[in-house]
Amino acid sequence: MRRDRKAVRTPGPVGRPTCDRDVVVVGGGIAGLAAATVLAERGARVVLCEREDHLGGRVGGWGTTLADGSRATMTRGFHAFFRQYYNLRSLLARIDPDGAALTGLPDYPLWHAGGHREGFAGLPRSAPWNAAAFLARSPAFEWRDLASVDTRAALPLLDVSVPRTYEELDWLDAAGYLDRVRFPRAAHALAFEVFSRSFFAHPGRMSAAELATMFHIYFLGSSEGLLFDVAADPFPVALWEPLARYLTARNATIRTGAPVLRVDRGERFTVHLPDAVLEADAVVLALDVAGLRRVVADSGLGTAAWREDIGGLETAPPFLVSRYWLDRPVRPDRPGFLGTTGYDLLDNVSVLDRYEREAREWAARTGGSVVELHGYALPADVDPDAARTRLLDQLRVVYPETRDARVVDSRHELRADCPLFPPGGFARRPTVRTPVDGLVLAGDLVRVDLPVALMERAATTGFAAANHLLAGWGVAGVDLWTVPTAGRGPVLRALARRFGRNPYVDRPVARSA
Known part of the structure; x- marks a missing residue:
């Protein structure tokens, strides 16, 4: 994996190669999978509990049957795997050492409704x-x-x-x-x-x-620049099913459809599920904002001040992902991904059959196309049907050839579970370390004093959570890599x-x- 020559290494803990511990990881998104992977590699007996029926968290996917009888994979939307996501890519390298699971898009185009268009291909990287160079060629800047x-x-x-x-x-x-x-x-x-x-x-x-x-x-x-890679197959096939096999080969147990109700602390931790009770030496809470607030409140762990900070975490406004299977293709020159601004609620458009194998096969078989629309930071009182209509209307403005397309089928995900980072919130943002010995946090909502964001923050905090536990047991951990820290x-x-x-x-x- 190529890295910026000025990338910064944060050394992991040193110590013995293995440990003899029981760990429950709560949450099967990127952060939980990262923590579980490092711990299982060090010999810990890991049980990973995920409330959904699939792994990957906000980068997960699940099967669905379309109106034409085709099987397809629905997800919560497009994700860009930037080249500076060193820790996430390190995690994925366990199951994809050659990088074949990801494929690069040639540009990151941005369109403004006023007519300005930008891109990042061909720019110097530093x-x-x-x-x-960006300013020199930008039509929006003089x-x-x-x-x-x-x-x-x-x-x-x-x-x-x-x-x-x-x-x-x-x-x-x-x-x-x-x-x-x-x-x-x-x-x-x-x-x-x-x-x-x-x-x-x-x-x-x-x-x-x-x-x-x-x-x-x-x-x-x-x-590393602003160009990025995308998954060449749906997320479960490309990433999480292989990683699940990697974990189970290292004696980890994966329980999907298994929400954690609460965690008690005695001599050891007791983790309560609807149908089971698990004992552990350590627990990693790798949950979204609502899940973390609930588990911490119901468990009564830590100090009152820490629980108050957890309870004060906020989620970002709702976002909508609308995916359409259309009966005709979009123009051949349309990019796989387009960022937009000024087009009402529409923030980006993805043409999945440009890069994802499953969508490409459906498009080739039917003569159609698979198009995904995102609307971020929607009004809190947004009407879901109205929002869907507004996104689709703007697709027809951005790509006029879709005006006559018939919708073969569609799927829509309206969610409001991403962390919000409001002004003044950093000082109270929870860290990997907690007031409870043996209890650690991970996820993109967690503070880590390194320059990371989004999926990379999730992977980094997952590794950091594992490192914190391993250091306490005198066991070697993993190094963290980031872009320059100044x-x-x-x-x-x-x-x-x-x-x-x-x-x-x-x-x-x-x-x-």
Whole structure:
């Protein structure tokens, strides 16, 4: 696996090669699978409990039968596997050492309803040359626009470091920060709002520090670029069924359809399921926000302050995934993935038969196409039927050839279970370590003081949770890898530290070494 030459290694714990412990991992998403994998590799007797009937969490999938009798796999939507997802890719390398399960898309195109179009193919991979090249070819940006940019407010983007950036910017919201930076409106919408909405939240409800960190991960801090890979088969076939086999070959037990009701702590942990009670030396809670709140509240574990922080975690607004099996193809030049802004509720369009084998076979057999639509950060009182209609209407605007297409079948997922990272929330965000010895957390809602996000945060915290337990038992763990943990180049860092200012107060930003 290729890595940025400036990627940073966080060494795992050292010690004995194996352990003799019983561990229950609660949650079979990426974080739980990552933790279970490392622990099982070290000889722990792992029982992984997942409430759904499938693994993968928000990257899971399940079978369905279409109106034409075809079997298909429905998921909760498109996921981009960026090249800087080092820990997630390390997890997947266990079952896919050659990387055949993922396939690259040639570009990350972005369209604005006003007519501006951007892409990231062909850009230099490192800052500042990638940013300069992007601006030079962007139809939304003119060099005279630089005069209006508040460069001192923008400079902190050049020297992002976790957790320092959160200490400086977490109390601000992303929308207010971007307004203060004064990027041209079209560039603002294309290059920033599209990214922030990938966190399923409006920029006004998202921490400015989270946005700055994301910009560092995907653009200014990494040489991996903004191009990405996608799963060449549906997620269960490509990823989770092989990983389940890998785990069971290492004596792990996987229980799907097994929600955990509560966890008690005595001499050992007692994990209560509807039909069983499990005893364990350690427990990994790798749950979504609602699941973690419920289990912690029903278990009474930890301190009152810690339980209060868990209870205060928020979820992002609802998002809608609509997948359509159409009776005719979209135009051959349509990309596999398109990010959009300004098209009502529509945030992106995927043409699955461009890259996923199952969809491609269905399209070849029927002469049709498989198209998926995403709408993020929907109004809380959204009417599901109205939202579906609005997404489909905008597909017909973006890809006019779909106006006459007949819908062979459709599936829709309206969910509201992604974590929200609001301004001021970082200090109270739970960490991998908890007040209870032997109990650890993992997931993309969990704080880890490294520059990671989304699926990579889930994988990283899963590895970190396993490492924490293994270190306590004197057992060797795994190394963690990330993009650079500070601004990419010394000149850029020096500029940011010398001239950068907090965008909301007229005083220099306090910076640590």
